[in-house]
Amino acid sequence: MAPNVAQALKHNRTLLYRHIATRLTLAVALFAVPFVAHLLGYDAALPAFGIPAALFVLIFLMLRLRHGSRLGVCERVLRTYPLEYRTRVSKKGSEWKYLGTVHTVRLSVRGQHGAPSMRALNASTVRRWPKEAEEGGAWFAGDPSFGGVMIVPGSNAMLFVQPADWQKYEQERTQVDPQRRALAEQAGISRLLEKEPRILVGG
Numbered sequence: 001m002a003p004n005v006a007q008a009l010k011h012n013r014t015l016l017y018r019h020i021a022t023r024l025t026l027a028v029a030l031f032a033v034p035f036v037a038h039l040l041g042y043d044a045a046l047p048a049f050g051i052p053a054a055l056f057v058l059i060f061l062m063l064r065l066r067h068g069s070r071l072g073v074c075e076r077v078l079r080t081y082p083l084e085y086r087t088r089v090s091k092k093g094s095e096w097k098y099l100g101t102v103h104t105v106r107l108s109v110r111g112q113h114g115a116p117s118m119r120a121l122n123a124s125t126v127r128r129w130p131k132e133a134e135e136g137g138a139w140f141a142g143d144p145s146f147g148g149v150m151i152v153p154g155s156n157a158m159l160f161v162q163p164a165d166w167q168k169y170e171q172e173r174t175q176v177d178p179q180r181r182a183l184a185e186q187a188g189i190s191r192l193l194e195k196e197p198r199i200l201v202g203g
Contacts, residue, residue: 003084003139003151011156015124016071023061030054065096070160071123073188074149082185083147089133089150092117099194101127101190103162107140116144121194122157123149130157139203141202145169145176146184147193166192168203 033050061192087105093105100121108115122128132155142148145161163169173181173190184190 001084003153003156005083005151006076007150008156008158009078012071012074012122012124012158015126015182019125020061023057027057027061028056048064052085057203060098068165070121070193071158073141073193074123074158074160075189077142077147077149077189080183081143083139083141085137086140086150089136089138089152089190091129091133094129096127100125101129102174103159105139105150105161107144107161113116116169118144118147118161119164119194120150120159121159123160124158127130130159132157142189143180143184144171146188147189160194162189162192162194 030050031054035175054106087110088106088108090106090108092104092106095173105117105118105120105122107118130152133152138153139151140148140150142161145163147160150159150161152159173184176184182189
């Protein structure tokens with residue numbers, strides 16, 4: 001049975017808002033450390049580190065939310081493409097990135113070969129891989145050459161996916177028929193969306 005799309009979107013939106021609220025609460029607490037310490041008569045230099053730590057938390061949150069539009073794109077994809085069941089999900093690896101943990105996966109149908117490698121990021125900023133995906137397949141909506149959405153049954157975990165090697169499918173994307181191109185543009189996946197932000201460390 002296909003997943004309830006509205007329920008999956010609500011679940012992931014709740015997780016995203018919870019992530020934002022937790023980070024903002026932490027930042028406020030860190031900002032308050034030196035002031036509370038001063039009121040208590042503790043004027044050592046250590047509490048002052050609360051302010052740069054709070055700024056770091058906020059900057060890191062902004063970097064993550066800069067790519068938080070993926071949840072909105074997932075919603076557009078699910079309005080544009082039908083869900084199709086892929087009987088096998090193979091995770092090839094995971095890599096920690098500022099924008100989230102990038103999982104490399106293949107979504108295939110048993111008995112068929114040639115499924116492209118996709119880079120998958122959780123739509124709600126959760127970094128862990130949904131263990132339910134290892135127990136079976138997943139639902140996919142989108143176009144493998146452009147990307148799409150993977151929903152894991154039994155968990156409401158939603159991952160935004162695009163080709164792991166974007167350039168490899170560039171020629172195919174330029175040669176697709178107009179209707180297929182129009183659907184990708186309507187869904188917001190006609191170009192590479194997830195790019196690791198450049199972080200300059202040091203002077």
